Amino acid sequence: MKRTGAQIITTLLERQGVTSIAGIPGGATLPLYDALIESKINHILTRHEQGAGFIAQGQARITGKAGVCLATSGPGATNLLTAIADARLDSIPMVAITGQVTLPMIGTDAFQEVDTYGLTLPITKHNFLVRSTEELLEVIPEAFSIAESGRPGPVCVDIPKDVQTAEIEFDAWPEPGQKIPPMQPEPSDIEALAAMLNKAERPILYVGGGITAAHCCSELQQLARQNNIPVACTLMGLGTIPADDPLFLGMLGMHGSRSTNYALQEADLLLAIGVRFDDRATGKLEEFCPDAAIAHVDIDRSEIGKLRATNLSVAADAGLVVRQLLPLTNRANRAEWLQRIAELKAMDPKMHRHEDTHPLGIIERVSEIMGEGSVITTDVGQHQMWVAQHYPFRKPRTLLTSGGLGTMGFGLPTAIGAAMASPGKRVVCFSGDGSILMNIQELATLADLNLPVTVIIMNNHHLGLVRQQQELFYGNRINASRFETVPDFAALARTFGVRGTNLGSETDPKSALADALSGSGPCIVDMPIDHVRNVYPMVPPGAANYQTLEGAAHDY
Amino acid sequence: MTTKNNTAKQDNPVIELHVKNHPGVMSHITGLFARRAFNLEGILCGAMGDGRTSRMFLMVNEDKRLNQLIRELERLHDTICVTMRNDVHVDAFNPLHI
Numbered sequence: 001m002k003r004t005g006a007q008i009i010t011t012l013l014e015r016q017g018v019t020s021i022a023g024i025p026g027g028a029t030l031p032l033y034d035a036l037i038e039s040k041i042n043h044i045l046t047r048h049e050q051g052a053g054f055i056a057q058g059q060a061r062i063t064g065k066a067g068v069c070l071a072t073s074g075p076g077a078t079n080l081l082t083a084i085a086d087a088r089l090d091s092i093p094m095v096a097i098t099g100q101v102t103l104p105m106i107g108t109d110a111f112q113e114v115d116t117y118g119l120t121l122p123i124t125k126h127n128f129l130v131r132s133t134e135e136l137l138e139v140i141p142e143a144f145s146i147a148e149s150g151r152p153g154p155v156c157v158d159i160p161k162d163v164q165t166a167e168i169e170f171d172a173w174p175e176p177g178q179k180i181p182p183m184q185p186e187p188s189d190i191e192a193l194a195a196m197l198n199k200a201e202r203p204i205l206y207v208g209g210g211i212t213a214a215h216c217c218s219e220l221q222q223l224a225r226q227n228n229i230p231v232a233c234t235l236m237g238l239g240t241i242p243a244d245d246p247l248f249l250g251m252l253g254m255h256g257s258r259s260t261n262y263a264l265q266e267a268d269l270l271l272a273i274g275v276r277f278d279d280r281a282t283g284k285l286e287e288f289c290p291d292a293a294i295a296h297v298d299i300d301r302s303e304i305g306k307l308r309a310t311n312l313s314v315a316a317d318a319g320l321v322v323r324q325l326l327p328l329t330n331r332a333n334r335a336e337w338l339q340r341i342a343e344l345k346a347m348d349p350k351m352h353r354h355e356d357t358h359p360l361g362i363i364e365r366v367s368e369i370m371g372e373g374s375v376i377t378t379d380v381g382q383h384q385m386w387v388a389q390h391y392p393f394r395k396p397r398t399l400l401t402s403g404g405l406g407t408m409g410f411g412l413p414t415a416i417g418a419a420m421a422s423p424g425k426r427v428v429c430f431s432g433d434g435s436i437l438m439n440i441q442e443l444a445t446l447a448d449l450n451l452p453v454t455v456i457i458m459n460n461h462h463l464g465l466v467r468q469q470q471e472l473f474y475g476n477r478i479n480a481s482r483f484e485t486v487p488d489f490a491a492l493a494r495t496f497g498v499r500g501t502n503l504g505s506e507t508d509p510k511s512a513l514a515d516a517l518s519g520s521g522p523c524i525v526d527m528p529i530d531h532v533r534n535v536y537p538m539v540p541p542g543a544a545n546y547q548t549l550e551g552a553a554h555d556y
Numbered sequence: 557m558t559t560k561n562n563t564a565k566q567d568n569p570v571i572e573l574h575v576k577n578h579p580g581v582m583s584h585i586t587g588l589f590a591r592r593a594f595n596l597e598g599i600l601c602g603a604m605g606d607g608r609t610s611r612m613f614l615m616v617n618e619d620k621r622l623n624q625l626i627r628e629l630e631r632l633h634d635t636i637c638v639t640m641r642n643d644v645h646v647d648a649f650n651p652l653h654i
């Protein structure tokens with residue numbers, strides 16, 4: 001058969017099962033956009049390429065399959081970079097396709113030429129510069145296979161315009177790229193792990209996004225329950241065990257509960273699965289779990305021993321390891337250890353039901369209205385940490401948040417992608433008045449699609465988390481973290497044709513919130529909050545996790 | 557993908573890489589060093605057989621980050637094999653020989 005490069009790309013994407021891609025066209029992708037007309041693939045026109053990158057991420061974070069985004073050469077590609085880097089740090093499968101100037105023009109500083117290969121090299125799992133139309137038949141399936149296999153991640157495929165326009169003759173379509181099945185762990189490693197666990201008196205499971213990626217939440221919970229092991233989650237691990245499970249310790253680290261960080265301090269075995277000892281989780285590494293033997297399970301061998309020496313390491317898929325571990329671990333009641341944990345928990349500040357205008361109150365109200373299993377996205381800042389600490393996540397893939405890169409602007413476009421991937425379900429994005437403006441243009445995309453997305457802006461007229469750190473660690477010298485101008489977000493939403501409400505001026509804020517979370521289509525909620533509120537507890541950056549700062553009573 | 561250890565003479569450590577041969581592979585490899593401000597003391601590289609793969613020798617200084625670097629080199633999609641060599645003479649990298 002005879003096909004152009006552009007036709008080959010769209011057909012290979014279809015064969016890969018891709019039903020929608022987000023992007024913005026430009027000179028170097030025009031052939032591809034022309035081929036898309038004939039394709040079954042639905043194109044989502046965003047208003048900024050970063051929005052397209054995060055829409056792809058939203059889809060991928062829900063489905064576990066690679067999301068696809070599309071940008072033209074030069075500024076289109078550079079606009080994608082943040083979303084690609086974000087996917088890399090959170091191990092999210094994604095295929096970013098970028099147009100490039102024609103092969104003879106590469107290296108001449110042609111109009112809209114940028115070295116996309118060089119720029120994406122350190123922020124992708126792998127990247128390609130396609131040098132001929134024939135190569136597409138190999139590269140496109142391989143990009144999906146790489147993105148989804150092992151530790152997932154983003155793959156960038158840079159495709160010169162003449163590669164898209166050239167026509168080639170070939171016999172058959174290649175097989176779609178497949179996820180390569182993970183390698184089996186060594187049975188002796190599993191036995192050693194079981195022996196460590198059976199001998200431990202004060203073990204803690206420290207789990208993260210690797211559990212979600214390996215689809216082994218129920219096995220993890222089974223392991224925790226049959227052996228009575230308390231579970232501390234990273235930000236990326238929230239939802240792998242229900243928040244109301246008695247063994248759930250909450251989030252560890254910088255904004256983790258004090259009891260969780262103290263319990264880790266007393267543990268004699270840290271069973272770390274699908275985590276990478278990130279500094280936000282461990283605090284000062286030398287003082288993290290000082291008395292514990294460390295067993296580390298991760299699919300990426302280069303994560304093991306990267307930061308913390310281990311007593312036992314298993315470089316394998318978390319699901320395979322946990323499943324094989326289950327029959328080898330004894331039942332244990334660990335009454336003493338659980339009693340100690342209960343004592344520590346009793347020392348945490350008491351949580352009462354918060355008033356509606358309190359940031360934690362609004363999180364409570366939203367969680368009361370939304371069904372269990374609803375998808376929540378966040379932006380980055382205080383609101384993100386409040387959601388992580390307080391929203392009762394019970395299922396994996398229900399908290400979509402920028403963990404590793406901490407990208408403001410993540411929340412809205414990711415919510416759009418998540419809503420596309422969960423038809424009929426409302427997605428809530430918690431944002432701040434700083435973060436929301438970073439990708440506010442995607443309100444237009446949201447209006448186009450009329451998706452059930454509710455954005456709740458916790459409006460403190462500040463870059464709240466920056467202000468908090470200036471207050472606590474820079475002698476309250478507040479600089480460049482207070483906004484002079486804050487738009488009327490409800491009115492702004494309406495200019496995009498989206499419902500908008502300000503809970504501060506509603507006569508019945510309760511029913512206004514309920515309305516915002518129901519009905520059809522999107523809604524933007526401006527929720528004024530007191531700017532002096534801080535996120536507590538907090539471990540100062542660089543300090544050990546037991547050096548927790550507690551707030552005053554009104555902060556809880 | 558495996559890491560073998562051949563110990564012999566005391567010289568600078570040399571990382572031998574067997575990699576897929578294409579224009580970007582060198583950047584992938586050197587990028588892992590550059591991001592850590594880790595200097596490469598010498599580089600030797602050449603295509604093998606039909607040109608689909610190449611062999612690369614990187615001379616480095618002893619450094620406690622080497623183990624991590626090797627793991628990340630192994631992780632690269634283009635890497636076929638990484639071997640630590642202690643038997644390559646520093647003269648092999650001497651530019652004056654060319």
Ligand SMILES: Cc1ncc(C[n+]2csc(CCOP(=O)(O)OP(=O)(O)O)c2C)c(N)n1
Binds near residue numbers: 407466
């Ligand atoms: C793109 C980007 N720029 C800067 C930062 C640094 N930063 C982290 S939190 C924060 C403040 C966020 O403010 P806002 O979105 O209003 O949330 P709040 O903390 O007030 O809840 C800033 C500037 C970042 N994380 N991302």
